[in-house]
Amino acid sequence: MTSSKLCQRSDLEHPVQSLWETRHHLSIHAISKPLDVSINQGRLRLRAVIAKGGSSVLFKGHDVNDGRDYAVKCMPRGAKSSDTYARHARERTLQQRVDDHPNIVTLHRAFAQGEHAFFVYDLYTGGDLYSAIERRLFVGRDNLVRNIFLQLCDAVAHCHTRGVYHLDIKPENILCDKRASRVALSDFGLATTDRDCRSRPPGSKAYSPPECFRHDREGEPTIPTAVSDVWALGVILVNLITTVNPWHAASIQDPKFASYAHDPQSYFAPLRLPVNVEALILRALAIDPYERISTAEIRDTARNIRVFFPVKGYGE
CATH class of the missing domain: 1.10.510.10 (Transferase(Phosphotransferase) domain 1)
Incomplete structure (x- = not known):
């Protein structure tokens, strides 16, 4: 069998807009740069970019209330009548239906801030x-x-x-x-x-x-x-x-x-x-x-x- 290479990673050239005032686009080089951005009424502090996909950015976040680190997914929010909003709602509902299993990532909470929606997950430090x-x-x-x-x-x-x-x-x-x-x-x-x-x-x-x-x-x-x-x-x-x-x-x-x-x-x-x-x-x-x-x-x-x-x- 002549096999192809393992699957290609998601395109990293179309990141969601960043949260800070300058609203610059995150580049692939930002993955290794430290951040200190406060969201969720100061409860979460985004410390670094873990990964990026076509319509989302995954951050490492620190919860100042419980002292734990989490993975925080940021996505465009979409209007309540939009397909984007409906997709986020479906994803949240279905993941929380099954995430009581030890081999399924736990979605701890979801919230919106400004033009973005955020999902807060367990942080896995070994990559994918x-x-x-x-x-x-x-x-x-x-x-x-x-x-x-x-x-x-x-x-x-x-x-x-x-x-x-x-x-x-x-x-x-x-x-x-x-x-x-x-x-x-x-x-x-x-x-x-x-x-x-x-x-x-x-x-x-x-x-x-x-x-x-x-x-x-x-x-x-x-x-x-x-x-x-x-x-x-x-x-x-x-x-x-x-x-x-x-x-x-x-x-x-x-x-x-x-x-x-x-x-x-x-x-x-x-x-x-x-x-x-x-x-x-x-x-x-x-x-x-x-x-x-x-x-x-x-x-x-x-x-x-x-x-x-x-x-x-x-x-x-």
């Missing part, structure tokens, strides 16, 4: 799973791969039990502690409570299932939404083992995915994975969504796998 995979922290470490993957499976199963489907599971949306031994699912911006869908636009292309890339046709049968999250888990398992993505997008227009769709078993054969690992990946990445493994099955199967890597090592 993307960085951990990129640093090859999991290569050859069967127990760690099993532990991390089971944590993700538990988080997703918990969400589905509560009727919440994430739809944007990817390494950038999974946060790690300092040792990368504990992870937590974050960013419920695309989450839904719809159990079935006819088709939907892809979230992150590398982690979206093939049904997201088809054209919606009237009368086409609906698909259980949960299987989209299962597909993403399958791709992440490939990431953990190989440090790469199997394809750019699960679209027939992608040559690598087209090769996989033509002959799934042959596609992964060059990796020389243990038979039970390859079987699990193939079930999670079943082209037909109705043949995809369930969230309960993927967790139970992974729990019983002792070895995830080829005996002689991947790439030899």
Whole structure:
């Protein structure tokens, strides 16, 4: 298998406007610069920029009331009648429905100030799973791969039990502690409570299932939404083992995915994975969504796998 690089990070060139009076745009260089901006009637002090996406900035904030540090997400607020306002409300509601799980980031509170909305989360100091995979922290470490993957499976199963489907599971949306031994699912911006869908636009292309890339046709049968999250888990398992993505997008227009769709078993054969690992990946990445493994099955199967890597090592 000739794999593409691990997923590309979000575009950092379109940051939300800053809070201070000059209202300058944050640049990528500001990530390492210290700040001291007071918000939330003086309760929170923003100390540094952690990360930036297309429409949000994530700050490290200090709560002067309880003395703890938090991650503070800043976004454009939007008028009450706007789609932006509705998206923020949905994200807040759905995350707080499921964030009592140890592997889901806790959303402690949300508030608005001026033209911005703020979400206050637990702070994870180990970065995201993307960085951990990129640093090859999991290569050859069967127990760690099993532990991390089971944590993700538990988080997703918990969400589905509560009727919440994430739809944007990817390494950038999974946060790690300092040792990368504990992870937590974050960013419920695309989450839904719809159990079935006819088709939907892809979230992150590398982690979206093939049904997201088809054209919606009237009368086409609906698909259980949960299987989209299962597909993403399958791709992440490939990431953990190989440090790469199997394809750019699960679209027939992608040559690598087209090769996989033509002959799934042959596609992964060059990796020389243990038979039970390859079987699990193939079930999670079943082209037909109705043949995809369930969230309960993927967790139970992974729990019983002792070895995830080829005996002689991947790439030899």
